[in-house]
Amino acid sequence: MSDIIGELLPPDRLMLTPGPSCVDPRVYRAMAAPIVGHMDPWFTAMMGEVQMLMRQVFRTQNRITFPISASGSGGIEAAVANPLESGDECIVCVNGAFSERMAIIAERLPAKVTRVEAPYGRTVDPQDVLRAGKGKKLKLVGLTHGETSSGIVQRVEDYRKVADELGALLVVDTVASLAGIPLDVERQRIDICFSGSQKAISAPPGMAPITVNEKVEAVMHARKEPVRSWYFDLTTAMNYWGKERLYHHTPPISLIYGMREALRLVVEEGLEARWERHAQNQQALVAGLEAMGLELFVKNPADRLVTVTAVNIPTGIDGAKVSRQLLDEFNIEIAGGLGPVKGKIWRIGLMGYSSQRANVLLFLAALEKCLLDQDFRLAGGVGVAAATHSYQQSTQPAVVGSRR
Numbered sequence: 013m014s015d016i017i018g019e020l021l022p023p024d025r026l027m028l029t030p031g032p033s034c035v036d037p038r039v040y041r042a043m044a045a046p047i048v049g050h051m052d053p054w055f056t057a058m059m060g061e062v063q064m065l066m067r068q069v070f071r072t073q074n075r076i077t078f079p080i081s082a083s084g085s086g087g088i089e090a091a092v093a094n095p096l097e098s099g100d101e102c103i104v105c106v107n108g109a110f111s112e113r114m115a116i117i118a119e120r121l122p123a124k125v126t127r128v129e130a131p132y133g134r135t136v137d138p139q140d141v142l143r144a145g146k147g148k149k150l151k152l153v154g155l156t157h158g159e160t161s162s163g164i165v166q167r168v169e170d171y172r173k174v175a176d177e178l179g180a181l182l183v184v185d186t187v188a189s190l191a192g193i194p195l196d197v198e199r200q201r202i203d204i205c206f207s208g209s210q211k212a213i214s215a216p217p218g219m220a221p222i223t224v225n226e227k228v229e230a231v232m233h234a235r236k237e238p239v240r241s242w243y244f245d246l247t248t249a250m251n252y253w254g255k256e257r258l259y260h261h262t263p264p265i266s267l268i269y270g271m272r273e274a275l276r277l278v279v280e281e282g283l284e285a286r287w288e289r290h291a292q293n294q295q296a297l298v299a300g301l302e303a304m305g306l307e308l309f310v311k312n313p314a315d316r317l318v319t320v321t322a323v324n325i326p327t328g329i330d331g332a333k334v335s336r337q338l339l340d341e342f343n344i345e346i347a348g349g350l351g352p353v354k355g356k357i358w359r360i361g362l363m364g365y366s367s368q369r370a371n372v373l374l375f376l377a378a379l380e381k382c383l384l385d386q387d388f389r390l391a392g393g394v395g396v397a398a399a400t401h402s403y404q405q406s407t408q409p410a411v412v413g414s415r416r
């Protein structure tokens with residue numbers, strides 16, 4: 013067999029997708045450490061360190077804070093399945109594929125879900141949420157902080173205010189935003205917050221950090237029926253991640269090593285510095301794209317998600333061909349659109365370890381080449397020049413994390 017199927021040798025891609033992002037070599041090294049048992053006292057002590065780091069990154073003291081053994085979507089599942097019982101009413105703000113996913117998952121519980129919608133590229137109006145919720149006995153309002161499918165960000169404070177008025181819990185999906193843009197679970201009074209390992213945290217995919225406050229713990233204890241999902245029942249999972257460290261399921265040991273190192277990198281850099289780095293790199297990217305004559309999908313600059321930039325594919329350009337050329341000729345992966353914007357936009361992720369100056373400049377140069385090859389009217393070099401100029405205005409160090 014070894015003659016037929018060779019050793020695994022993946023290409024060394026630059027991932028400028030909306031996840032997974034590139035992984036710092038320190039994280040890879042941590043993941044190569046030997047497996048120990050999940051009940052080993054060394055391991056159960058180390059779990060506490062991961063939880064401490066996670067609380068720092070979420071900015072919370074919540075007791076229930078740990079990584080769920082699942083991708084970001086598992087985070088959505090846990091976040092809605094734990095507070096909601098069958099027939100409970102909730103509102104989900106839907107303005108893209110991931111917020112839509114939250115509504116679908118809640119419907120399957122089954123909860124009574126009211127979707128308050130906005131088109132792709134727009135924020136959901138908090139006043140619409142208020143109007144839709146008036147007179148209802150709502151358990152929660154679900155919000156996607158950074159909607160990756162359209163590159164849009166929503167202000168948590170606005171929805172917190174509305175959820176307060178409606179007497180509802182606020183559930184926030186920060187899969188695409190945690191560790192990339194400002195977030196403070198405690199100060200913003202987010203009741204349930206979850207993320208994913210492979211986006212701005214820059215660990216490999218497969219874990220969903222979650223945190224829930226005491227209000228939610230009380231709701232969970234008052235449940236009349238068991239949580240519909242055995243696997244995602246936070247109360248029993250906390251028997252393992254809590255003081256007792258009782259067996260629940262075998263967690264992905266190596267991923268937890270990787271998560272620990274990735275979180276250490278976040279804390280070492282400092283959240284504010286990290287947010288600033290992400291903001292500056294996107295600013296340079298946007299300056300470059302606009303100088304090249306490209307248009308951003310999200311019109312209002314204040315609504316643009318810093319970690320994912322959506323760009324309209326210009327008329328006359330074969331978007332899929334550009335993506336393919338970026339991969340084949342430059343080893344760069346970007347993403348296309350989902351659902352109603354499929355074939356209409358490119359999505360460029362600058363998350364975690366991927367958010368670096370060298371990557372922005374390389375990407376802009378590569379994109380120029382791909383566009384010129386399709387006879388797009390463009391003066392070669394304008395994108396890189398605009399990005400360079402943008403960097404000259406800033407003081408951030410050029411290289412982050414460890415070198416390869």
Ligand SMILES: *Cc1c(COP(=O)(O)O)cnc(C)c1O
Nearest residue numbers: 083084085110158160187188208
């Ligand atoms: C990526 C993403 C998800 C889904 O995460 P998976 O790891 O693919 O399951 C959910 N919500 C948002 C906002 C995302 O960006």
